[in-house]
Amino acid sequence: MVHARPLDLEGVLAFVRVVDLGSFTRAAAALDTSQAAISLRLKRLEDRIGTRLLDRTPRHVAVTREGELFLLAARRLLEAHDSALADVAGAAPARLSLGISDHVAGPDLPDLLRRLGLAQAGLVAEVRIRPSRDLATAFDSPGEGGFDAVILRTEEPAERGGTVLAEERLGWFAAPDFPAPRAGEPLRLAGLAGPCNVRGVATRALDAAGLPWTEIFVGGGVMAVGAAVMAGLAVAALAPSTAPPGALEIGGAFGLPELPRTWIVLRARRLDGRAAEALRTLTAAYRSPGGR
Template sequence: MAMDVTLRQLRAYVAVLECASFSEAAKAMHLSQAALSGLIKELEARVGVRLLDRTTRKVSASSVGETFAPMARRVLANLDEALDNLTNLKELRRGLVRVAAPETLSCTLLPELIAGYGAHHPGVDVRFDDVPIQEVVAGLQNGSTDIGFGPAGVVPDQSVEVHIICADPLWVALRSDDPLARGTSVGWKDLRERTLLNYMPNIAINILSQVPPRNHPKQLLPVNRVNTALSMLRVRQGAVICPSMAEPLVRGFGLTFLPLLQPAVKWKIAMFVRHSASLSPAVESFRDFTLAFSQSGAAGGIRRERRKRM
C-alpha cells in the first residue's frame, strides 16, 4: 500500500541526520524548529515506525532509520539529477535533434547550417542522415526524424510544417568539351537535344512546369543520386541540372557549371518540421536557428561565399 510520503518530509529527515540537530537542520531548511519537527512526526506517522532516536544531547537514526536513510538519500539524489537534466535540456546544455536531407543539400547547405548551430549550442547532439527525399518524408511521418530538408514541392502531409528557407537559381553542369560550355550561360532551349541526367524527384512539377513545353529536354535519364548523375556526365554527353549552391560539388567532378536562363528558374528549398504540441527545446532552437539563418541571407549566399574562397 503506497504511503503519502512527501519530498519535503524526506528532505527534513535527511537534514536532521546530516546536522545531528533539529535546530541546525531547521536553519539549513529555512524553517522554524516546530515546522521541522512537524515534518518528522508526519513522516514517522506515515511509515508507521520511529526513524530517529532523540536524546537531550543528540539526534541519530534508529535501527530502522539507518536502513532507510541511504534509500531516502538515493530518492532525493535521483530527483535532483532529474531536475538538473531538465534544466540542461531547457537551457540547451543538452538535447538531441534528428535531421535528415537528400544528397544535394547534404553536401552543400546542411554542413554549414549544422556547424553554425553547433557553435551556438555545443551541448546539443545533432544527428544527421543523408537519405533520399522519400526517406526524409517517411522519417518525419513515423517520428524518427525531427527536422527534414528538401525541395519545397515535396509536401509530406498536414502533420508536417513547411518553411521555405531559400530559393536557389538552377544552373547546369556540362562536360568541358560540350560546345555550350564555351559560353557564360545556357538557355533551356539549348538543352532540348541533350539527355538530361536527372536525379530530382518530381522534376516535371517542381521545375519543368516553369519552362515552356517547347523548351523541355526531349530525353530524361533518371538516376537516384546527384553524384551518380555527375559521374555519368563525366563519361557521356548530356547535362545535369543542380542548384547553384552545388558548384563546389560539380567542380569537383571536373565539369563546367553555368547559369541556366530563359527562363531563370529557382529551386525552392524547404525545412520540414514535425507538428507537435511540445517540441523539445533543442528541436525548437534548431528550427528557429534555421529560420534566422535563412532570413539573414546566409542560406542563399553559400555558393557566393564558397566562390570567393576558391
C-alpha cells in the first residue's frame, strides 16, 4: 500500500529510541520529553502506518514482527535526515568528549554506541574509558584534554554537581564451575590495575570479615577481568551490569560479605545542539529501569 502523507520524523525517532533503549522512560529522557509524549508519538506513527510496531506492558517492551521489518528502514530514514541537515549546514561537526568509568561502560558499550547513532553526521564523539577516580580529577581540571562530561561509579550518591543515573549493589561474580575455596584457602581474586575504588571496597570487605584472599589476575579493563572470571581463574567484584554474560553471583553460596551499593553519576558541562542530544541519548541507556 502506498501512503500519500510522509511519515512524522519525531514518531520514527521515538520508535527507534524505544527499541534501542528498551524503555519508554529512557527514550523520553534521551529525547528530552515526557513518557506520555513518547507514547503519543508512537500511537500516531502506528496509526499512520496502519500496524502495531511495539507490544508493551507495564514491565516489558517487545518489537512486533512488523516493527522488526520497519526498524531498518526507520534507521535509514533518520540517517538520511541527519546527513541532509549536515550537508546544508556546511559547518564543522559538533564535538563531544566523554569519559566513562570502566566499571560503568560494560561489555555492551560498542554495540550501544553503534545502535544509538553516535557516528551520525554532525558529531565527532571522543569516548575514553578511565577509572572513576581519574575521570573525577580530569573533570575538575578543565582545559586541553579535559572532558565535556563524565559518567562515574561512586559510593557517594551526592557526587559534586552530578546527576544520579542508576543505583546498583556490587556482587561477587564467578564462572558457573568455579569451586568454592576450602576452609583456610584464600579466595582467588581478579581486579583492575592501579587504584580502583571497586577493588578497594572488595578487599576491605574480605579483610573485615576475616576471609583470606589472594589476587591472581590484574586486568587493564573490566573486559579483561571478565575474561579471567569466565576462564575460571578467579572471582571478581563487579556491578551486575558489567559482569560478563554467563557469570554467576556467588557471594551467598560462598559465604562472602555483602558488598555496598554504588551509584552511576553523570557530571557534565553545559552543552547544546548535537553534542547535548548525543549525551542525553547515551546517558539514558545507563538510567535505572523505570516505567516502560
